[in-house]
Amino acid sequence: MKNSRAVFMLLIATAAGLAAVVFGSRWMVSQTTSTNAHVVVASSDINLGQRVTPDLLKVVDWPSTSVPPGSFSDPQKLDGRVLKESALRGEPVLASKLSPVGTLGGLSAVINEGKRAITVRVNDVIGVAGFALPGNYVDIIVNTQKDPNATRDQHISKIVLEKILVLAVAQEVGRDETRPKVVDAVTLEVTPDQAETIDLARSIGTLSLVLRNQVDPQATTTAGATRNTLLNTPVVIAAASEPEAPRVIRRVAAHAPSNCVRVITGSEKGQECF
Structure with a gap:
């Protein structure tokens, strides 16, 4: 009798434990479902x-x-x-x-509203040895002459545009790779005004790309590099010549002759003064 009662209580405890496990698992599943x-x-x-x-x-x-x-x-x-x-x-x-x-x-889907895409021909030097990748920002330098008609050398290198986004290199627009790619063309995202600046700059000189930090928004203002600043040659300014003193011209009044002699030679008459 005692053994049967113990077995009965054991069965009840087992059933209660199983019920608790079932209800607990269902509650956890319902909670997970409701929070996802x-x-x-x-x-x-x-x-x-x-x-x-x-x-x-x-x-x-x-x-x-x-x-x-x-x-x-x-x-x-x-x-x-x-x-x-x-x-x-x-x-x-x-x-x-x-x-x-x-x-x-x-x-065209990558270009932001109000922007344009322009392609610049580059080489391994101009293209920063292939490190100008899609998603990077570059500055653009133009090397040209201040005055093409000048007799002396007036070459200048000047940054004309800053923080220009590289959209694509060659025909690739993927931005996930960090390996350098030496290509012959780089496509940039610019405003219409910047597109005009680039087009004029490459027609009057040589373009170069300067890779910059992606998170650096600082703008710079430079005077450009010339031959004189490169070689640290002082600029000689010719001193202005002093104006010549005006010359004083004295006018001497002509004196009338005081002694005159009348000379008659044949039919001719004359007068000599001394």
Whole structure:
């Protein structure tokens, strides 16, 4: 009798334990479900300018308390949109990284509103040995003459534009690589006024790119480098010559002759004075 009672109590304790486990697990699942949200992320790396398709996306659970602003929960809403910034695998696709609806893609999708893209021909020196990569900022130097008609050498190197964004090198717009790429052309993002400046500068001289820190907003004002400043040659200024003193011209009045003799030679008459 005592053994049966102990067995009965053991069965009741086991059943109660199992019930507690079941209810606890259900409560944890319900709590996890209620605190998670669905966020669309990239299933693989997506380059800027690339058109998004559903096979490049996937939906993952994300803590509802830290959902990124501008994220999406339905991948169908992103079908056909174009990225203006690269997205890495597992990174949420945000509205701030998308071009406006209707953008066709390519380099034109990367250009910001009000800006233009202009291509500059470079070599391994002008292109900063290939380190001017998409996403970097450069300054532009022009080497030209102050006055082409001058007889003496007046070459000058001057920074004409600062903090210009590199959109692409050659035909690549990817911004995730850090390896240098020696190419023959660099595409820059500029304003219309800056595009005119670059076009004029490359027609009157030689352009060079100067790589700058991406987070350095400091603008500089330089006078430009000339031959005299390069060689530290003092500029000799010719002293102005003193004006000559005016010459005083004295006028001497002519005196009338005092002694005159009348001379008659044949039929001719004359007069000599002394």
